[in-house]
Amino acid sequence: MYGLGVLKGFGVTLKNFVRKPFTVQYPEERSVQHPRFRGQEFVWYEDRCTGCASCAKYCPLGIIRIVTDPDGGHEQEGGDYKVEVFDIDQGRCMYCGLCVEACPYDALHMGSTFEGATTRREDLVITMEVLNERPKHPSTWFRPQLEQQAVDPFGGAPVDSGDAGREAYRWHPKRSEDAPGGAGK
Amino acid sequence: MTLRTEPVVVSIGPHHPSTHGVFRMRLTFDGENIIDAEPVIGYLHRGTEKLAEERQYTQVITLTDRLDYVSSMTSNQAFVLSCEKLIGLEVPDRGMYLRVIASELQRIVSHLIGVGFFLQELGGFGGTALMYAFRERERILDLFEMLCGARITVSYSRIGGVFADAPADFWPALRRVLDDMPGYTDELEALVFESEIVQSRTKGVSPIDPVLAVNASLTGPVLRASGVAWDWRKAAPYDVYDRVDFDVPVGANGDNYDRFWVRIQEVRQSLRIVEQCIEQIEPGPVRATDAMLFRPPPGDSYVPTESPKGELGFYLVSDGSIAPYRCHVRAPSFINLSLFKEMLVGWKLADAIVSLGSLDFNMGEVDR
Ligand code: SF4
Numbered sequence: 124m125y126g127l128g129v130l131k132g133f134g135v136t137l138k139n140f141v142r143k144p145f146t147v148q149y150p151e152e153r154s155v156q157h158p159r160f161r162g163q164e165f166v167w168y169e170d171r172c173t174g175c176a177s178c179a180k181y182c183p184l185g186i187i188r189i190v191t192d193p194d195g196g197h198e199q200e201g202g203d204y205k206v207e208v209f210d211i212d213q214g215r216c217m218y219c220g221l222c223v224e225a226c227p228y229d230a231l232h233m234g235s236t237f238e239g240a241t242t243r244r245e246d247l248v249i250t251m252e253v254l255n256e257r258p259k260h261p262s263t264w265f266r267p268q269l270e271q272q273a274v275d276p277f278g279g280a281p282v283d284s285g286d287a288g289r290e291a292y293r294w295h296p297k298r299s300e301d302a303p304g305g306a307g308k
Numbered sequence: 309m310t311l312r313t314e315p316v317v318v319s320i321g322p323h324h325p326s327t328h329g330v331f332r333m334r335l336t337f338d339g340e341n342i343i344d345a346e347p348v349i350g351y352l353h354r355g356t357e358k359l360a361e362e363r364q365y366t367q368v369i370t371l372t373d374r375l376d377y378v379s380s381m382t383s384n385q386a387f388v389l390s391c392e393k394l395i396g397l398e399v400p401d402r403g404m405y406l407r408v409i410a411s412e413l414q415r416i417v418s419h420l421i422g423v424g425f426f427l428q429e430l431g432g433f434g435g436t437a438l439m440y441a442f443r444e445r446e447r448i449l450d451l452f453e454m455l456c457g458a459r460i461t462v463s464y465s466r467i468g469g470v471f472a473d474a475p476a477d478f479w480p481a482l483r484r485v486l487d488d489m490p491g492y493t494d495e496l497e498a499l500v501f502e503s504e505i506v507q508s509r510t511k512g513v514s515p516i517d518p519v520l521a522v523n524a525s526l527t528g529p530v531l532r533a534s535g536v537a538w539d540w541r542k543a544a545p546y547d548v549y550d551r552v553d554f555d556v557p558v559g560a561n562g563d564n565y566d567r568f569w570v571r572i573q574e575v576r577q578s579l580r581i582v583e584q585c586i587e588q589i590e591p592g593p594v595r596a597t598d599a600m601l602f603r604p605p606p607g608d609s610y611v612p613t614e615s616p617k618g619e620l621g622f623y624l625v626s627d628g629s630i631a632p633y634r635c636h637v638r639a640p641s642f643i644n645l646s647l648f649k650e651m652l653v654g655w656k657l658a659d660a661i662v663s664l665g666s667l668d669f670n671m672g673e674v675d676r
């Protein structure tokens with residue numbers, strides 16, 4: 124019979140009319156992201172970072188700016204490279220995560236938020252100070268050790284720099300006095 | 309007395325005439341009949357091929373996300389396959405299976421959007437089917453978020469596999485989606501394809517002759533709708549497509565109706581492929597190497613893949629350095645547009661938008 128198909132279509136519409144809505148009313152309600160979500164608010168641990176600039180080299184856009192200065196002294200006498208500038212220009216960042224994947228010392232992690240809109244472009248450049256002040260809620264993207272610890276970047280506890288690393292690097296601190304039983308901290 | 313008439317040139321665009329991207333059509337009308345049609349492209353040109361020459365192979369993966377932004381997974385896969393051939397890398401089984409699962413889910417997403425927009429383009433009860441399609445798509449995008457932390461710009465594949473194994477909660481979530489999808493597909497089919505209004509509007513409109521389609525290098529659902537059973541997943545299986553069983557749906561008339569009908573049938577085949585992959589996948593490594601920097605030996609490579617839009621391949625030339633010397637994208641959307649004029653001339657304006665939509669092109673890929 125002609126028109127049967129149209130009626131069937133209306134049947135589908137009717138079925139969906141009584142279905143529970145799938146949408147959420149943002150911003151009152153929010154959908155929950157997966158812990159692997161590659162979000163803004165990069166997490167950076169200054170004490171883990173060696174200033175090797177792998178992240179800057181692997182960023183496809185070259186938006187990470189790092190300036191380091193040897194703070195004198197030989198490596199084996201505790202001297203190292205002091206990271207003086209660590210800027211990420213989030214205005215151009217595409218949150219691909221290659222910088223995080225490249226970081227050999229697990230110093231840089233993806234963040235979890237997505238609401239970092241600002242009114243000026245310059246405010247999108249996040250500096251070392253901003254990174255240091257931020258609560259550390261790293262995403263578990265490309266960080267199996269965080270996945271194992273069941274880190275929840277949304278509402279879970281902040282992650283301490285000692286727990287952020289792979290096992291192999293956990294006891295390989297940057298300064299000898301930071302080592303377990305060392306003099307520092 | 310006769311009224312003097314003259315053809316009218318109407319410029320449609322450069323906005324989204326059928327929401328496929330920033331595209332402009334210059335149509336010449338005689339009354340309501342189209343007598344000439346010219347596509348004007350280039351509004352979304354970002355120089356992807358040139359940018360690729362200045363980036364390391366791994367970094368180019370992020371650019372491929374942005375070619376066809378409704379099917380990033382398949383673009384990722386096509387690019388890394390070409391790189392792997394260039395470098396000579398063997399990919400572990402689990403990595404290949406994960407890539408195929410992701411690509412087939414992506415195919416479902418792409419076809420859902422294609423079919424969802426179909427009604428929008430017919431100008432009728434637009435939003436309904438589109439919103440249903442988007443709801444299903446949303447669930448698959450949630451799966452992508454579990455896999456790789458992003459929903460659209462996934463950057464999931466890596467040269468030598470995928471970046472990391474799927475998290476434990478991915479598999480139950482995938483199961484739930486797979487259980488619900490056939491029901492959703494039935495609903496969409498009842499809503500769209502059984503409706504007499506849709507059938508009378510689209511059956512027999514803008515048919516493409518199979519010989520013409522082959523001569524114009526059309527690929528993908530557009531070619532298969534004309535009755536040519538050509539699918540790179542069957543013709544030259546890459547990854548694990550030779551280990552799974554699936555059919556290649558073909559249309560009979562190559563008209564607008566068939567082009568959409570083929571897509572919804574492919575959704576069912578993709579579900580079949582994913583089911584088989586889940587059965588066959590074994591624990592193991594997902595990535596051949598953790599390296600991010602490659603220096604392939606001088607040479608070139610091209611691996612044709614079946615993206616939701618058609619044959620997608622990256623022709624890479626290496627000069628032995630860390631970046632491709634040349635990267636050419638064989639973009640199916642661009643080549644499928646080549647029969648634009650033949651499809652539109654002789655039909656009416658209302659059909660033009662649907663015919664255009666039936667090509668299901670994506671301007672990100674056309675303009676690159
Ligand atoms: S996420 Fe990607 S674009 Fe952003 S800083 Fe890292 S590497 Fe660069």
Ligand code: SF4
Pocket residue numbers: 171172173174175176177178179189225226227228229230231
């Ligand atoms: S964040 Fe990681 S990759 Fe970047 S400079 Fe510091 S240690 Fe190196």
